[in-house]
Amino acid sequence: MTGVRRIVEIKNLCVWFPGDQEPAVNGVSLSLEAGQTLGLVGESGSGKSVTALALMGLLPPAARCTAERLELNATDILRANAKTVRALRGNSAAMVFQEPLSALNPLHTIERQITEPLQWHTGLSGANARKKAIELLEMVEIKEPAAKLTTYPHQLSGGQRQRVMIAMALSTSPRVLIADEPTTALDVTVQRQILDLLQRLQHNFDMALMLISHDLAMIKDVTADTAVMKQGRLVENRPTAELWAEPHHPYTSALINAEPHGAPVPARATAPVLLDAAGLRAWFPIKKGVFKRTVGHVKAVDGVDLRVRQGHAVGIVGESGSGKTTLGMALLRLAHSRGQILFDGQRIDSLRSSQLRFLRRRLQIIFQDPFGSLNPRLDTTAIIAEGLKVHESLGESDRIQRVVQTMELVGLDPAWRHRYPHEFSGGQRQRLAIARALILRPSLVVLDEPTSSLDRSIQSQILVLLRRLQKELGLSYLFISHDLKLVRALCHEVLVMHGGSCVEHGATEAVLSEPQAPSTRRLVSAAFGEAG
Structure with missing residues (x-):
C-alpha cells in the first residue's frame, strides 16, 4: 500500500519476564498500514499476545521491554508518558481480548x-x-x-x-483493531459471523486489523498477510496465499498440517448397544412473580433418541445453546431429565444416586476446561487416584502403580506425578483430565468440548491419543463438539442438535457430505465451505 503511512511499526521488539532465561518475544519486527489485515499465528506461548500487549503499552510492570522502534500512529510507545499512551489506546488503537467474560x-x-x-x-x-x-x-x-x-x-x-x-x-x-483469539470456544457458525463482522467493520472504517490466532485455517480465509511466531521469534511474514501454498519454514508446514485429519477407528456396525436413550427430555422451569410461579419451560433437550454401540464414537454437534452439553449431562444422570436410558442393558433413568454409584466407574466425563475441573490444591497423583479411593480398595503402592501406568498410557511422564495443575501446559492438563477418567477403566467416556481452547497442533495430538485409547481399550465415546473437522476425524455417527431437538442423525460422512436440515447446512458451510 504505497504512500499510506504506517499505523504500526515494530522493529526488533524484545520482552522479558522475571525469572525467564529466554525472552518471551525475541527480535520481532512487524508493520501495519491503514486497511491492511495481518494475521499473527503460532502455538500458545509463541509470543503473539505479548507482542500485542507491548504495542498497546499493557505489559505488566515487572516485564522489561526494548525495541529499536515500537510506534503506534507515529508515537513511540516506549518513550511516551502514561497520559499519551492512554490516549493512543482509545483513539488510535483498540483491542478485543480472547475471553470476553473475563x-x-x-x-x-x-x-x-x-x-x-x-x-x-x-x-x-x-x-x-x-x-x-x-x-x-x-x-x-x-x-x-x-x-x-x-x-x-x-x-x-x-x-x-x-x-x-x-x-x-x-x-x-480507532485506526487499528487488535483481535486476540476473538473466536476461541465459539461454535463454528458464530465464529463465521464474528469474522464476517470484523471484515465488514474494517472495510467501513478503513481500519488496520491485526488478527491473533492459533488457527491458521481461519487466518487463511480472513487475512491478506500472515506472520508466524515460534518461541518468541518471527519465522515467516508473507502474503497469506503465498505462505499457505508454499510455506518456507517447517514450523509453518506443521501448523498447516495440524488440521484434523484421518478416519475414525474401525468398529463393527453390529457391535452390542452400550447406551440407549429414548424420548429424553430435560426441561427447566421459568419462574416469575413474587410467588415464583412456573410460567413456561426452557426445553434444553426435547424428545431426543440416541444409541451408542461398544467401540463406537458418536458426535453431538450444534450451535451454542442447542442442548449438546445438557444432553450429555442428562445421559450420565448428572442433570434432571425424563425418558428411558439404558446402559449395558440396564435401565438407569429410575435409579437413585446411591444406586448409580456402582455404575459411575463405567461412565466417565471429561470437561471442556481442564484447568477449571482439576483441583488446584491436589497434585497429579491425588487428582488421578481420586476415583480409586471411592471405587476400589487398593493399598498405597498399588494405587501409585495404577497412576504411573495411566500416566504412561496418556503420554504423561510419571516423574511429573508430584506436580500441580498450574505447572502443566493446556495440552498436558487435558491429558491429565483424560488420565483421571481412564484410571477407573470405563466403558463409555463423554467428552464435552475437550479441545476447544487448545492449539490446532495440540488438538491433533489429543485426537491421535483418543483414537489410540479407543483402539487399545475398546472405549465408546460420546463426543460433544462444535468442531466438525474433529467430529469427522473421530466419530462414526453424528447427531445434530438445534433448539433442544435432534434435527439430523446418521453416519458422520453421510451427514456432513449431504446435510439435510438447514441448521446442519449452516454448520457444514461454516466449517468446510459450501460443500462438506
Whole structure:
C-alpha cells in the first residue's frame, strides 16, 4: 500500500519476564498500514499476545521491554508518558481480548461498559452516550440493542459478549483493531459471523486489523498477510496465499498440517448397544412473580433418541445453546431429565444416586476446561487416584502403580506425578483430565468440548491419543463438539442438535457430505465451505 503511512511499526521488539532465561518475544519486527489485515499465528506461548500487549503499552510492570522502534500512529510507545499512551489506546488503537467474560466487568451493565470509553475519549455522557451505545450495538448486529444495555455479561451468549467487546473497541473509531483469539470456544457458525463482522467493520472504517490466532485455517480465509511466531521469534511474514501454498519454514508446514485429519477407528456396525436413550427430555422451569410461579419451560433437550454401540464414537454437534452439553449431562444422570436410558442393558433413568454409584466407574466425563475441573490444591497423583479411593480398595503402592501406568498410557511422564495443575501446559492438563477418567477403566467416556481452547497442533495430538485409547481399550465415546473437522476425524455417527431437538442423525460422512436440515447446512458451510 504505497504512500499510506504506517499505523504500526515494530522493529526488533524484545520482552522479558522475571525469572525467564529466554525472552518471551525475541527480535520481532512487524508493520501495519491503514486497511491492511495481518494475521499473527503460532502455538500458545509463541509470543503473539505479548507482542500485542507491548504495542498497546499493557505489559505488566515487572516485564522489561526494548525495541529499536515500537510506534503506534507515529508515537513511540516506549518513550511516551502514561497520559499519551492512554490516549493512543482509545483513539488510535483498540483491542478485543480472547475471553470476553473475563474481560468484561461482571458487576456493571453493558451500557456502563460501553459508555465508559466514550466518556473518557470523546466527552459524551448521559443521553448522548446512551444513544451512541445503542448505535454501536446495532453496528455489531446485536438484536434489541436498547434492551441489551440493561443486561450484565453473564446474561449474554458467548457470541453476544464478543460483539459487545467489539462495540467497546470501536466506540472511539480507532485506526487499528487488535483481535486476540476473538473466536476461541465459539461454535463454528458464530465464529463465521464474528469474522464476517470484523471484515465488514474494517472495510467501513478503513481500519488496520491485526488478527491473533492459533488457527491458521481461519487466518487463511480472513487475512491478506500472515506472520508466524515460534518461541518468541518471527519465522515467516508473507502474503497469506503465498505462505499457505508454499510455506518456507517447517514450523509453518506443521501448523498447516495440524488440521484434523484421518478416519475414525474401525468398529463393527453390529457391535452390542452400550447406551440407549429414548424420548429424553430435560426441561427447566421459568419462574416469575413474587410467588415464583412456573410460567413456561426452557426445553434444553426435547424428545431426543440416541444409541451408542461398544467401540463406537458418536458426535453431538450444534450451535451454542442447542442442548449438546445438557444432553450429555442428562445421559450420565448428572442433570434432571425424563425418558428411558439404558446402559449395558440396564435401565438407569429410575435409579437413585446411591444406586448409580456402582455404575459411575463405567461412565466417565471429561470437561471442556481442564484447568477449571482439576483441583488446584491436589497434585497429579491425588487428582488421578481420586476415583480409586471411592471405587476400589487398593493399598498405597498399588494405587501409585495404577497412576504411573495411566500416566504412561496418556503420554504423561510419571516423574511429573508430584506436580500441580498450574505447572502443566493446556495440552498436558487435558491429558491429565483424560488420565483421571481412564484410571477407573470405563466403558463409555463423554467428552464435552475437550479441545476447544487448545492449539490446532495440540488438538491433533489429543485426537491421535483418543483414537489410540479407543483402539487399545475398546472405549465408546460420546463426543460433544462444535468442531466438525474433529467430529469427522473421530466419530462414526453424528447427531445434530438445534433448539433442544435432534434435527439430523446418521453416519458422520453421510451427514456432513449431504446435510439435510438447514441448521446442519449452516454448520457444514461454516466449517468446510459450501460443500462438506
